[in-house]
Amino acid sequence: MSPHHVVNRTLLALCGAVLLAGGLLGVSSWSVVAERLPSWWPSAQPGSVLLDRAGLGELRHEGWWTPVVIAGAATVLLASLLVLWSQAAAGRAGPALLTLARPDVTIRTRALADALTRDVCALPSVADGRVRVRGGPEELRARIRLRLEPGAEPRAVLRQLSEETLAEARASVAPRRVRAEVRVSVRSHRARRAL
Incomplete structure (x- = not known):
């Protein structure tokens, strides 16, 4: 299997896992589903948000929050550009054999x-x-x-x-x-x- 196929499948699996986790968290806020979940399962309350304004305000006052958010966003952007460039190069170059x-x-x-x-x-x-x-x-x-x-x-x-x-x-x-x-x-x- 070529390296760009491995990268494609890995990114697809990661995106799928993130979407599945978000979907499960969203479904757990339904009262019908929340009643049947085990007690250890993280469930959101109906009408609630993951991070409210007070929690976000507390994080902004932490010294590590802003550099971590900027570094994370820059890493995601650079990784996305690198994958896009490698896909374009692979499409242009065609198969080696x-x-x-x-x-x-x-x-x-x-x-x-x-x-x-x-x-x-x-x-x-x-x-x-x-x-x-x-x-x-x-x-x-x-x-x-x-x-x-x-x-x-x-x-x-x-x-x-x-x-x-x-x-x-x-x-x-x-x-x-x-x-x-x-x-x-x-x-x-x-x-x-x-x-």
Whole structure:
């Protein structure tokens, strides 16, 4: 199991435990439920609050209260931002290893991108190309940048890219879907100056 899956499940379990405890405390204030609870069970009185103004005022006069609240809020904020950033990075980077159509065969996403780059650069009328592969376990996104030779026919290059290179990639990583985004530019007619 990948580390971000572990983090996801841990956070989900913690949120579930907090919500369950809050729900049980809220339900315990109902008179029908409160009568059947054991004496040691913490129950709230109907119409009461967890911390009243007098109790909160006493805590504010304590020297440790304000720094603890600020540190706790800052820790929760930083942890939330870190989890959000790691989730976004994991979604962009995609899985490190992809299982291919043949059993027990895997390939790194970087190796797949390099192979696609070589195939793209080998297409006729393509001067240069670059491929990046990202995505998740169900769908991969291939960002392809093509620089065509002057006078090249973009339609023919794109047809060959779709029917040959991308078709082979889709067959290799099936049952994942491969969505391709292609950006095309043309190499300048100007010849390089000799030094």
